[in-house]
Amino acid sequence: MLDTFHSPAISTQTQPQPAPMPQTQGWPLLGSLPHLLKNPFAFMVQARERYGDIYKLNLGVTNVVVLNHPQHAQTVLRDRAHHFRKGGPMWDMVRNLLGNGLVVSEGDFWLRQRRMMQPQFHRQRLAALTEMMVQAIDEAYDSWQDAAANNQPFNMAQGFNHVTMRVIVRTLFGTGLNQDEMNKVAEAMTFALDYLMTGIFVGALPAWVPVPGKKRFQEAIADFDKIIYRIIAQCRAGDGEQNHLLQMLLDTVDDETGEQMSDQQLRDEVATLFLAGYETTSIALTWTFAYLGQHPDCMAKLQAEVDEVLQGRQPTLADLMKMPYTRMVLQETMRLRPPSWWLPREVTTDEEIDGYHLPAGTQVVSLTYMYHRHPDHWADPEQFDPERFAEENSAKRHKYAWVPFGAGQRLCIGRDFALMEGQLALAMAVQRFQMQPVNKAMPKPVLSSTLRPKGGFPIHLTPRT
Ligand code: HEM
Secondary structure, three states: HHHHHHHHOOOOOOOOOOOOEEEOOOEOOOOOOHHHOOHHHHHHHHHHHHHHOEEEEEEOOEEEEEOOOOOHHHHHHHHHHEEEEEOOOOHHHHHHHHOOOOOOOHHHHHHHHHHHHHHHHHHHHHHHHHHHHHHHHHHHHHHHHHHHOOOOOOOOHHHHHHHHHHHHHHHHHHOOOOHHHHHHHHHHHHHHHHHHHHHHHHOOOOOOOOOOHHHHHHHHHHHHHHHHHHHHHHHOOOOOOOOOOOHHHOOOOOOHHHHOOOOOHHHHHHHHHHHHOOHHHHHHHHHHHHHHHHHHHHHHHHHHEEEEEEEOOOHHHHHOOOHHHHHHHHHHHHOOOOOOOOOOEEOOOOOEOOOOOEEEOOOOEEOOOHOOOOOOOOOOOOOOHHHHOOOHOOOOOOOOOOOOOHHHHHHHOOOHHHHHHHHHHHOOOHHHEEEEEOOOOOEEOOOOOOOOOOOOOEEEEOOOO
């Protein structure tokens, strides 16, 4: 009886089909691309309001599923991360640059590398790097002093690139890289990062297609490799300082397999740490001053905290705990302007999110930029307010509403490094300089693989007495 009742052959009822996922409107062939490119970040906010927390972004010849709710971060980055790999055009481009480095490797190989590298990023290990960081930051600020002395507009984005570049070079290689090599490495990496964005649109083209910039990209990698292999050889020979990250990676032995890293693997990991760690931190610092320029009350509070704790001397690791407002200012800036504003993934096994079916092969974008301003989790989301990160205000927040460093097992390995560097650089900058933005309006963010301010951030810099 039951069987007959359920038999599809005699059923007159059709099964209710799930509603199709909302899709952005657009032009034939181009889809929403023209709208997206015109004003990308306003587009994303409007698209969420119009289509909801999950929608298909119509890019004409292709489309991607866009995720906007903190719960999605939990699903894709943690709970079911094994069904969302780092696949798709952008990651393929990154692989061209980083080989099998930690950001892009997967499976057992990734696990082995993470196991070997993790201890170098523990807080106690980082403590040993604090002094190096402070010294590198201080030297970089000496070069800012010239701009401060002649009162010329100073591009803070470039200034912070210089600071974070110095920090990563010093902590990775000690004093093993000369100024000329440092500039070459910086130039190669900056070009490569820009070029990566092209990958999203041209990645699917065959290798022989003459994509603009492709040759320069290959040259940039060759320049970078030459310098890195030289310095690896120098370290293997035991020349120079021994207390930098490269030496630590070189000496590391995997507990489970007894293996060490090959030159090729070291090169990939060094390139990875470099690429992942230098521009992101610089962007976070630049936006911090852009917001402080709009909020003199926050700047005054920050200066007061720094002056009271440091009393004019250089910061130590212990001081960072005593400067909570410095940390809160950084956290709030990274909420509104997360340097890694989107994380692309590819579905490996048929999945379902919010009742929508995502077949294997679907391209998904985990949109940090939107998790950080979701109206259910952030009151008045566009308002800059560091107090949101005071302990009493953060306790009840969704765990994945603030994820500038990603989440789950692929959480940024350099998180504590970046927060420590950011806090030190911020405190030391307000200690030494007074800053006045050249333009009244906030800079606009540019659509790139990272969230940079358009045109940098010009300021007038004067020394603080
Ligand atoms: C404000 C600064 C930084 C931001 C916003 C940031 C953000 C991120 C994010 C979002 C991820 C996850 C990517 C994904 O899941 O697809 C990540 C991974 C990673 N980051 Fe960072 N990062 C920063 C600084 C650094 C620094 C300073 C280093 C190293 C010195 C670093 C090294 C890495 C590495 C190696 C990974 C890959 C980890 C893995 O997959 O196991 N990052 N970062």
